[in-house]
Amino acid sequence: MCLNFVSLFPSNSDIFMPSITIMAKLNLKINGEVKEVDVDPSTPVLWVLRDHLNLVGTKYGCGIAQCGACTVHLDGTATRSCMLTVSMVGNSEITTIEGLSENGDHPVQKAWLDVDVPQCGYCQAGQIMTAAALLDKNPNPSDEEIEMAMNGNICRCGTYLRIKKAVKIASENS
Amino acid sequence: MTSIKTKIGRRAFIKNTSLASGGLVLGFSWLNSCKPKVGLDMAAKELSKEWFELNGYLKIGENGLVTILSPNPEAGQNVKTSMPMIIADELDVDWKDVMVEQAPLDTGAFTRQFIGGSQALRQGWTGLRMAGASARQMLKEAAAQVWKVPADEIKTSGGMLSHEGSGKSATYGEMASMAATMQVPEEVQLKEKNEFTIIGTSQKNVDGMNIVTGKPLFGIDTHQEGMLIAMIVHPPAFGLQLKSIDDSEVRSMPGIRDVFKVKVFNDDYVKTFFDTRTYNEVAVIVGDSTWQVMQAKKALKIECEPIQSSTETRDRFGTTWEQHTPKGLENTEDHYAQMRSRTEKGGEVRRKDGNPEQAFAKAAKVIERTYTAPFLAHNCMEPMNFFANVKDGKAELIGPLQKPEFTEQTLSARTGIPLENIDIKMTRLGGGYGRRSYAHWLVEAALISQRMEAPIKLIYTREDDMTDGIYRPTYHAKLRAALDADNNLIAYHVNVGGVPECPLYENRFPAGAVDHYLAEGWTIDSNITVGSFRAPSSNFMACAEQSFLDEVAEVAGKDPIDFRLELLDRAINKPMEGVTNDYDPARYAGVLKLVKEKSEWGNQDAKTSRGVAAYFCHNSYAAQVLDIVMEDGKPKVQKVTCAVDCGIVVNPDAATNLAEGGIVDGIGNALFGELTFKEGMPTKKNFDTYQMIRMQEAPKEIEVHFVKNNIDPTGLGEPTFPPIFPALANAIYQATGKRLYEQPFLKNWAI
CATH class of the missing domain: 3.30.365.10 (Aldehyde oxidase/xanthine dehydrogenase, molybdopterin binding domain)
Known part of the structure; x- marks a missing residue:
């Protein structure tokens, strides 16, 4: 493995450390397929998905794991891909919004359509991934548990009530 | 019924009808741009083989499917669904037979193609109704010719034409080809409001399925072969301006193609109302991938100097005003103190009863x-961004913005590229709230592409988005x-x-x-x-x-x-x-x-x-x-x-x-x-x-x-x-x- 000082620090740290970057070939398990990427190992998964694999459903919002727009599943756990460096993934399975279901028919996606949740829609892939991971672990969450799980995902359009309603419907239907 | 002259938006009807009268307007690249609605039983229906354009807003397929173009940008207020609903109602079709696509920026065909001030529906209302009603009238005229009956005896409902006296009926699809050759009516009848069948009913977001499956709808999702990524570095504080950049460390960083300064507006340019830009000169880093450019951005050293106080003339739709910008580094507590004391002096009396x-x-x-x-700060969830490909005197731009009509003019003035050679494609906005009315980043993207002689996507980091003003x-x-x-x-x-x-x-x-x-x-x-x-x-x-x-x-x-x-x-x-x-x-x-x-x-x-x-x-x-x-x-x-x-x-x-x-x-x-x-x-x-x-x-x-x-x-x-x-x-x-x-x-x- 290469020496990489950057990855020792939070990716958006104000302290700049010049990196000695060596590109590395990595095999990533994404949406059930193995993808080979040739990138600087300090690259966050978010940018590997968006720039190198053209999986742009995962969104950039803040880059510091504060808004949840970049949420993916890492072995089924909701994870902020903007601060997850590609070198940390190892053999774990990554699922993105594109891989959540074949035809948009995951119970969470169906509930989202049923309630017609989105306004601008930019944050919704992240919201859906967080919700799907929640229901996977806790199929019947209480209101408080939903609020707790979803609190890391910002929606400036203010669709929170519909998100909560859709999570409940998905919970009933899954 | 209310009779109304087709004055508003008539340019659209005339221009596009003359196009259509030259023959059939075939279904061009619509498969790429037009996505079926959620819940639409589209799979059951064969997609149309031919499309007949009745006016700038709509075309009808030979099988009765209708494609409606939504003229205004969509920022989450759902105009991409509600504006076509208004057209569809006056056209008198079933909503399930309607497909919606985002209209291109075409100031010749559409009026007021922008969003802001909650005005899209209010100002679009009559024009959209006329677009639907005049197309319906053309369908009736077509049927009248074929059936040799008076047009005003023909009734419409749910995409069907019928004539009671002769017992004849036809679908819109069957009459579309003929209708496309009809004269645009000078005057059309609009429905009475109690006759609405779609307006006033709840219909799902036409982009719903694309949103929940993560399809590339947003400007930041734009990708083209050979595309480079660009980011800006702006001065850290209001009251400063960029003096020089030290790119010695950055140029050799992996994936970095170029580092340079961009001047957004020229000194003699009279900025319009929406041309606000905090830092007229910014540093730009261009590279192969976003992460590489972000790393270089952290390493780039810039030197700044204080601005001088200035007064510039601004133009608000023909009315000019003098904007004074003082020098200095401002503090919030000073603002509050200044406002308290300014209040005591009293202001300009604007009304006294x-x-x-x-x-x-x-x-x-x-x-x-x-x-x-x-x-x-606006904090749109999608940070500011724009795609540009400027070459051979033409500019292709793709991204989210609220006032494309105005920004197009600004870009033309800055680059000298005539309006007809500027093509702005509007993507869904990941939030606007006013911020995307000030589209200086489109101009920046175009200037960067021009210099790089390559397609580029300019992305502001969240930090740039929040600290860059407006x-x-x-x-x-x-x-x-x-x-x-x-x-x-x-x-x-x-x-x-x-x-x-x-x-x-x-x-x-x-x-x-x-x-x-x-x-x-x-x-x-x-x-x-x-x-x-x-x-x-x-x-x-x-x-x-x-x-x-x-x-x-x-x-x-x-x-x-x-x-x-x-x-x-x-x-x-x-x-x-x-x-x-x-x-x-x-x-x-x-x-x-x-x-x-x-x-x-x-x-x-x-x-x-x-x-x-x-x-x-x-x-x-x-x-x-x-x-x-x-x-x-x-x-x-x-x-x-x-x-x-x-x-x-x-x-x-x-x-x-x-x-x-x-x-x-x-x-x-x-x-x-x-x-x-x-x-x-x-x-x-x-x-x-x-x-x-x-x-x-x-x-x-x-x-x-x-x-x-x-x-x-x-x-x-x-x-x-x-x-x-x-x-x-x-x-x-x-x-x-x-x-x-x-x-x-x-x-x-x-x-």
Whole structure:
């Protein structure tokens, strides 16, 4: 493995450390397929998905794991891909919004359509991934548990009530 | 039926009909741009092989499918669904047979292709109806020719034409080819409002499936072969300008192609209203991938120098004004001190009714309060970005923006590329709220592409997005009210201003409802740039005015809703001579009465505290009752009951969603929204310090009730936003006995 000082620090740290970057070939398990990427190992998964694999459903919002727009599943756990460096993934399975279901028919996606949740829609892939991971672990969450799980995902359009309603419907239907 | 001349938007009909009359307009690349609607039984239907364009807004396939182009950008207000619904209703087709695509920017074909001021539906309404109605008329004319019967005997319904006398009938698809050759009618009949079959029904977001499956809908998702990534580095503080860049370390970093300075506007260019740019010169880094450019961005060293004070001429649609930009590094505490002292000097009198000085002098009670609010950052979830490919004297641009018509002109002026060689494709906006009206990043993207001779995508980091300016201004208002011995409001005085804009609407309530009225405004120059932010000015004035009136009602010993209704009654029954008010007092009173009824005002349980507020803006009326309970000494919003009068509601469930959003967004900004400055530098640059409302702080329940009437639609994106600030403040007062005069409200909290 290469020496990489950057990855020792939070990716958006104000302290700049010049990196000695060596590109590395990595095999990533994404949406059930193995993808080979040739990138600087300090690259966050978010940018590997968006720039190198053209999986742009995962969104950039803040880059510091504060808004949840970049949420993916890492072995089924909701994870902020903007601060997850590609070198940390190892053999774990990554699922993105594109891989959540074949035809948009995951119970969470169906509930989202049923309630017609989105306004601008930019944050919704992240919201859906967080919700799907929640229901996977806790199929019947209480209101408080939903609020707790979803609190890391910002929606400036203010669709929170519909998100909560859709999570409940998905919970009933899954 | 209402007969109407096809004057509005006629250019569209004529231009495109002449195109169509040359033959069939075939279904070109629509598979790429046009996505079937959610829940549409499209799979069951063969997609059309041929399309017949009846006008710029719609084409009909030989099998009866209809493609409707939505002219305005979509930012989450759902116009991409509701605007085509209006066309489809007048065309008289089944909504399930309609497919929607985003129209290209075409100022020849469409009118007012921009969003802002909650005006898309209000100003689009008649033109969209005519687009549908004139196409329906052309279909009838076609059938009349084929069947040799009078056109006015032909009826339409659900995409079918029929003639009772002859028993003949045909689908729109069967007549589309012929209809495309018909003359555009000089005059068309619009439906009576009680004949609407689609308008007024809840229809799902046409992009719903694409959103929940993560399809590339947004500008930031744009990708083209050979595309490079560009980012900017701007000076760290307002009052500074870029002097030089030291790229020695950066040039050799992996994946970095070039580093240079870009000058956004030329020195002699007269900037228009939407050409605001904080830092006219910025450093640019171009590279192969986003992460590589982000790394280089951290390493780039720039040298800055103080700006000099300047005055430049700006042009607002033909009216020019002088904009003064002072030098210096500004601080938030200085802004507040300056605003306090500026208030005492008084402002420019913008309206004076009666004799306010005398009324205040002889009043039994005078109440005086001051209110302040900070700068706010827009914080669209999709950071600013744009794709550009400029080559061979042509510019292709793809991305999210609110005012493409204007930005296109700006780009043409900057690059010399004629308008006809500029192609702007509008993507879905990951939030706008006013910020995307100021599309300097489109110009930057084009200049970067031109220099690189390659397609590029410019992306602002979240930090760039938050610290690059164009904020909601900071404001300060002093309000005074005079009551007579019987507790009637006899005089009202508003003295308000801001850095650097004044939020005064002198003709709004309570103007016209009180005999003696004085409105004055002022501004303080600043080098911090500002611009439209969801319900500009109203987003502050509502809070000051409606918090104040709540307090005045209390001093007068009156119920806050009754007190407002009393004032509105006066405006309705004894209108003042010789003055013009912006609002209709009867509609204003209407939403207050509706919210009073629906919230069961006065019947709340013992642990719930309630606040009420109402406001008129963007041609619509909203009143809200907000319920809170105190938990651990902090307010928890339980429920909001909202009454809205925005005329005809085109898509009720989507309208409810938008109203809910305005309420949630408003509560968030009221509680937490604040951007402060130290030595010109924004003190917050990302969501770790800039607090946004999250699910836990959102109300548990929101009820939205629309006033039912047949008035043409007015705004909805903004009107529910301003009154929620004071409704919350007034509820918190009921719970705590503490009046809130400063935003964000959280600041008033002992933590």
